[in-house]
Amino acid sequence: MSVYHLELDSTELSPASIVKRIHEGAKAWARS
Amino acid sequence: MIVVIGGPPGSGKTTAAELYGRTRGAVLISGGKLFREMAAEHGMDVVAFSAHAEKNHEVDRQLDEIVLAAVRRAVLGGRDAVVDGRIQAHLLARANVRAFSVLVSAPLDVRAKRIAEREGKSEKKRSARSSGGNDRNGSDTARYTTSTWRT
Numbered sequence: 001m002s003v004y005h006l007e008l009d010s011t012e013l014s015p016a017s018i019v020k021r022i023h024e025g026a027k028a029w030a031r032s
Numbered sequence: 033m034i035v036v037i038g039g040p041p042g043s044g045k046t047t048a049a050e051l052y053g054r055t056r057g058a059v060l061i062s063g064g065k066l067f068r069e070m071a072a073e074h075g076m077d078v079v080a081f082s083a084h085a086e087k088n089h090e091v092d093r094q095l096d097e098i099v100l101a102a103v104r105r106a107v108l109g110g111r112d113a114v115v116d117g118r119i120q121a122h123l124l125a126r127a128n129v130r131a132f133s134v135l136v137s138a139p140l141d142v143r144a145k146r147i148a149e150r151e152g153k154s155e156k157k158r159s160a161r162s163s164g165g166n167d168r169n170g171s172d173t174a175r176y177t178t179s180t181w182r183t
Contacts, residue, residue, distance in 0.1 A: 003121045004135040010044030011138050018048045018136065019055060026035055026132040 005029055033058075034103060034131035036115040036124055042143030042150075045136040049116035056112060061102045063117025067095055096123050103129060 006025045008018055035052060039045035046064060053060035070091065071081035085091035099120055106113035115124065121133040138146075 002135075003125050004038070004133045006132070007135040007137065009138060010039075010048070010136050011142055015044065015047050015051050018044070019052045022035060022037070022048065022052055022132075022134050023056065025134070026033060029132045030033060 033112045034107070034115065034124070034129060035113070035134065036117070036121045036131045037134045037136060038118055038121045039136035039138075040118065040143060042146040043136045043138050044146070045118075046116050048134075048136055049114045052114045056114070058112035058114045059102075059106045061099060061106070061113055061115045063095065063099055063115065063120050065116075066098055070095065099123060100127055100129070 006022065008021060010018060013021065035058065037045045037049045037052070046062065049060060049062065052058060067081070068078055071078050074081060074084070076084060081091075099115065099117065100123070103113055103115060103124065115131070117123075121131070121135070124131045125133070
């Protein structure tokens with residue numbers, strides 16, 4: 001089982017978009 | 033909140049971690065930077081120090097302890113932290129540190145180009161650097177699969 005909660009391809013997203021996805025994912029994970 | 037961002041060399045994990053730290057006010061704990069500092073303390077470059085670490089598991093144990101101590105300092109200080117490192121997500125999981133874990137990836141050719149650009153290498157040397165990246169991956173694999181805390 002993967003240890004990762006979120007997997008992203010940096011060729012598909014800008015650094016700012018990656019950070020946004022991480023922040024949104026982390027917020028949802030923290031609430032769970 | 034602890035966020036840990038992993039991925040291979042050139043994947044963009046450090047860029048993401050630095051930007052996350054700046055924009056979210058989180059303490060940046062960079063496994064790569066700490067490893068480079070350890071290499072410099074030993075008078076070696078990263079490739080040589082990686083080879084040294086393959087044979088001396090104490091290097092990785094020390095690095096793990098430094099990373100975990102920095103994470104605990106951030107938690108005790110009430111700070112958010114973002115940890116940047118190839119395998120630190122596994123380290124934190126093994127240490128029962130609650131963290132949101134992210135894997136950033138990119139195709140090998142893209143990563144090789146980024147590494148070459150980052151290190152200011154010419155197009156002619158790029159393939160050699162790509163091989164070097166693979167060598168580092170191979171060295172990392174050897175280290176990570178034999179280090180005792182992971183057994």
